[in-house]
Amino acid sequence: MKRCLVPVVLAILLLFLPAVAAAAEEAYTFDAAEIEKKPYHFGGYVEFKPLLFGLDRDSAFYKLRYYDDPQGKTLAEMNGRVQLEGSYERDIYRLFVKTNTDLKYSDPAGSSERSVFYEAYASLKPSPSLKIDAGKKTMKWGKGYAWNPAAFIDRPKDPDDPELALEGFIVATLDYIKSFDGPLKTFSFTPAILPVTDHINDAFGNNNKLNFAGRFYFLLYDTDIDLMFMTGGSRPDRYGMDFSRNITTNFEIHGEYAYFRNVRKTVLDAGGSARQVEADAQSYLVGIRHLSTSDLTTIVEYYHNGAGFSEEEQRNFFATVDRAYSLYQSTGNAAALANVRGLADAYGRAGTGKDYLYARLSQKEPFDILYFIPAVTWMVNLEDRSFSLTPELLYTGFTNWELRFRTAFIVGGRNTEFGEKQNDYRVEFRVGYYF
Amino acid sequence: MFKALMVFLSLLVAAPLYALDGTALLKQVDRNLSPDSYESYRKLINVEPDGRKKEFTLFTVKKGVDKVASLFIAPASEKGRSTLRLGDNMWLYIPNVxxxxxxxxxxSVVGGVFNNADILQLDYAAEYDVEKVEEKGNEYLLQLKAKTKTVAYDRLKIWADKKNVLPTKIECLTEANMLIKTLYFKDVKSFGGGITRPAVIETDSPLYKGYKSVMIFAGLKKRDYKDEVFTLTFMSNIESLR
Incomplete structure (x- = not known):
């Protein structure tokens, strides 16, 4: 009899355990140790991300990459990421370091690893109005969510994952802030010096140049306004502005404009002959962010990329790839493919076309499921009507854990931007842990 | 007849002296809850119906009627995030972004029942007008209406303890008097420096049945800051104020 009672008692205990826990939690604690500030800080982020690509074996970028190594219909890839960060602060001085290591494994390509300092800089902050930074850091200028044409001294962000941390450049910057009463509430000025040599910021642009950039910020009539510029020769001179404002409590509008002088790009004619063209270009973006009463956040942005490739220029590139691939198949000669591969980076990056529409809908905590956010993102090239559609599910309910499942459908006809991408679809699961 | 007239006139003069000044009372509630400019630490706990909890720790600084900034110091996934409010303008800074x-x-930057207006709360008197004030036993009942449409709740009902002039309960309502959430103020204690206020605020909402959020205060003290602390450019540096 007693033996029979044990499982019953256990079952009852398990049944009422949540209630017992709930009763126990009433004694809230807040220890002084939890808020004690130490001069140093160490933390980080570890991520595991398996991916499955559905390959489009007729696409231009598949042919460029796998012309001599044909793949099956799908390709699996394992990705890992480790980010470590630390800081030390004393009086008005602070040191900050953030590293990033990307690990990748796929069959048959094998494994690869890349480790870099994302940021590593020293700060001097003699007063709340003045701060000086020197070292490698990201600046993140601009108000756009998916694109930032006015982010003059940052690496381009990935519109597929705009919130990812980016690697910075080595700069010396200063923040000067002044607050006022009246319509102009805040003014700040951020000048920056960015040297480019063989060993410093060599990915930024032309070598042996000292570049100057600056941003003026105003909070004027409840509107954020930035004016920015960059000159120095490593990249064409550029000037820009952005703004952001709440029209109503739950409705924000933003915009960004950039004017580039003498931008160069390599284009192909219908016969595949390459030539460099140089012209001034204007890029701009307008967008909205809206939160509904049911917690649906909508972000919509229109982006015109004045320095991008037109539909015809992209079509000529894809046709050249096609001809080079046919030549390789018939003769085994890969020289033409090797030539056009040199342009693959410029034509294959996200957002290389002229006009885009971006829309993202995310619903916070539907069905009363706390920390659960389903979302869908649609990005369309307005010239050729090709697009990517990315539904995702995000859950952050376990402290310091982040789980994200997403699928991207990449849709478009032949000779269109998304239609010629290497993949038809992508499935990914990301598990991230912060410590 | 003359006596009756005198009594009537006396009452007429005396009545305003005893009428409750709702605006002054609301300002006193604000000052008793916190000094004009201060720093504090808060722990937010979201409690799910099954008892599961998620905690966030924030460092908050406030100046005057319309400037408040908060920095997340825990958990690790949120550390370094900061929020700023300047009047009706609110921003969120995420280190990665x-x-x-x-x-x-x-x-709500933390999920759960507390929203950004609760976390970055300004003085009640800065955002609301007192429509009506009543005495209910040992408490005052203040009925407030939002000064502008940009405020999170159109109406508030504040029950305040007469002795300490501190809120015991606040109901947050829509324009049509629909209840959005209720805040319960508990555990009145001294924080030093003459500050005595509830150390715990619990909230529940008919919109989140079974869920509860709790805010615990610590380290609340008067402190003055330069206006430049409450700017977008400074948001990544709030840690240096601790």
Missing amino acids: GKPVRITSLQ
Whole structure:
């Protein structure tokens, strides 16, 4: 009899355990140790991300990459990421370091690893109005969510994952802030010096140049306004502005404009002959962010990329790839493919076309499921009507854990931007842990 | 007849002296809850119906009637995030994103029942007018109406303890008097420096049945800051104020 009672008692205990826990939690604690500030800080982020690509074996970028190594219909890839960060602060001085290591494994390509300092800089902050930074850091200028044409001294962000941390450049910057009463509430000025040599910021642009950039910020009539510029020769001179404002409590509008002088790009004619063209270009973006009463956040942005490739220029590139691939198949000669591969980076990056529409809908905590956010993102090239559609599910309910499942459908006809991408679809699961 | 007239006139003169000045009372509630400019630490606990909890720790600084900023110091996934409110303008800074983005008062940067307006709360008197004030036993009942449409809740009902002039309960309502959430103020204690206020605020909402959020205060003390602390450019540096 007693033996029979044990499982019953256990079952009852398990049944009422949540209630017992709930009763126990009433004694809230807040220890002084939890808020004690130490001069140093160490933390980080570890991520595991398996991916499955559905390959489009007729696409231009598949042919460029796998012309001599044909793949099956799908390709699996394992990705890992480790980010470590630390800081030390004393009086008005602070040191900050953030590293990033990307690990990748796929069959048959094998494994690869890349480790870099994302940021590593020293700060001097003699007063709340003045701060000086020197070292490698990201600046993140601009108000756009998916694109930032006015982010003059940052690496381009990935519109597929705009919130990812980016690697910075080595700069010396200063923040000067002044607050006022009246319509102009805040003014700040951020000048920056960015040297480019063989060993410093060599990915930024032309070598042996000292570049100057600056941003003026105003909070004027409840509107954020930035004016920015960059000159120095490593990249064409550029000037820009952005703004952001709440029209109503739950409705924000933003915009960004950039004017580039003498931008160069390599284009192909219908016969595949390459030539460099140089012209001034204007890029701009307008967008909205809206939160509904049911917690649906909508972000919509229109982006015109004045320095991008037109539909015809992209079509000529894809046709050249096609001809080079046919030549390789018939003769085994890969020289033409090797030539056009040199342009693959410029034509294959996200957002290389002229006009885009971006829309993202995310619903916070539907069905009363706390920390659960389903979302869908649609990005369309307005010239050729090709697009990517990315539904995702995000859950952050376990402290310091982040789980994200997403699928991207990449849709478009032949000779269109998304239609010629290497993949038809992508499935990914990301598990991230912060410590 | 003359006596009766005198009594009537006396009452007429005396009545305003005893009428409750709702605005002054509301300002006193604000000052008793916190000094004009201060720093504090808060722990937010979201409690799910099954008892599961998620905690966030924030460092908050406030100056005057319309400037408040908060920095998340725990958990690790949120550490370094900061929020800023300047009047009706609110921004969120996420270290990875690297730049402040505008947010709204009805959003919640922590999930759960507390929204951004609760976390970045200004003085009640700065956002609300007193429509009516009554005495209910040992408590005052203040009925407030939002000064503008940009405020998170159109109406508030504040029950305040007469002795300490501190809130015991606040109901947050829509324009049509629909209840959005209720805040319960508990555990009145001294924080030093003459500050005595509830150390715990619990909230529940008919919109989140079974869920509860709790805010615990610590380290509340008067402190003055330069206006430049409450700017977008400074948002990534709030840690240096601790």
